[in-house]
Each structure stands twice: as C-alpha cells, then as structure tokens.
Amino acid sequence: MKQTEEKEETRSSFLFRNLFKGLAWFAVIIVIFVLMESYIQQNFKEHIVTIRANPGILYGIYTLSEIVFGILPPEIFMMIWILDNIDLSGFIINLTILTLISYAAGILGYYIGKVFSKTKFYQERIREKYLKQYEGKLKTYGGYLVFVGAVTPVPFSATCMLAGSVNLNFKYFLLICITRVIRFAGYGAVVWYAPELFKDLTSGF
Secondary structure: OHHHHHHHHHHHHHHHHHHHHHHHHHHHHHHHHHHHHHHHHHHOHHHHHHHHOOHHHHHHHHHHHHHOOOOOOHHHHHHHHHHOOOOHHHHHHHHHHHHHHHHHHHHHHHHHHHHHOOOHHHHHHHHHHHHHHHHHHHHHHOOHHHHHHHHOOOOHHHHHHHHHHOOOOHHHHHHHHOOHHHHHHHHHHHHHHHHHHHHHHHOOO
C-alpha cells in the first residue's frame, strides 16, 4: 500500500511540475500578447490580414509543428485569429480545427512509433535526439505519460511515438488523447477573454 502511494505521489509530482512550467510559460505569452496587441494591430495589420487570407498555409505550418514535437506553441495560432478581430463563433470553429489537427498528429505519431521504431532512421534521428529522455518516464508511468504530454508542455507527439513504439493499447491511447481537448479549451478561453479583461481592469486608470 505504501509503495502504491509513493508511486501515485511521484506521478502527481511529475504532472504538476510540468503543468506549472506550462502555465508559467503560457502566462508570459499572454502578458506579452495583451501588452503588445494594440501595437501589433496598428503596425502589422496588413500582415495579419495576409496570413488570415491563407488559412491553408497557416494550418499546414501548425500541422507540421504538431508532428515535429510542438515546435510552435498552439497558443500562438489561437492569438492570430484574435488579432484579426474574429467573432466568438469563428474563434471556436478555428480552435476546434486546431484541436482536431493536434489530435490527428498524435495518432500519426503513434503509428510512426509503431511502424518505424525498429528502423535505423527512427533509432538514430528521432529516438536518440528527441525521445530518449522520455523513455524512462514511459517505463515508469506507461500511458500516464501520454496524458501528461496532452495537458502540459511535454511534447505530445513525442509521447505518442513512444506509446506506439511499445504497442500501447490503441483504444486506451485514443481515450487518453481526448484530454488534449481540455488543454485547448482552457487555453483558448484565456486567449479569448484575456484582452477584454485587461481592458476592463485598466479602463479606470
């Protein structure tokens, strides 16, 4: 019983440590975004309109980022639509698309790990450079590592590849990945409401 409790504490510590890092980084991004929004709107409006006029390119960049271990934070893509003065329904639609792309990238990562884990390219280029640091965590936490990757900055695609490489039950994997929705919904809400909340708080000064 004592051993199980220690393991649970270790799992919780691993989750909250990474969750804290993610929230701290997200807070920094939000503060910069709120403080710079007016400046960006005034000086880069044409660039924003051009970017938004080519959503396929934007989604393509985001998809590549999600597959290649989350090079760009998803929150940046959420903010682009805010800068284009999109309405709430449009923001929710685009947030849903971002979520689905991320979920699909996780599934692709799972199959990359499952199919190519024995290949030389995977072992030398992917495992050694990006995944090896998480292998010990996978042995300790199993599918829990995928959950942590879904809701914290731990690379989601990396945890999915590792899950595929050890043939984690696919239905169980899909179920865990649904928690990715929680992160996107929570962060999306903050991205949407933060600028207005800041304006309300500073309107009296």
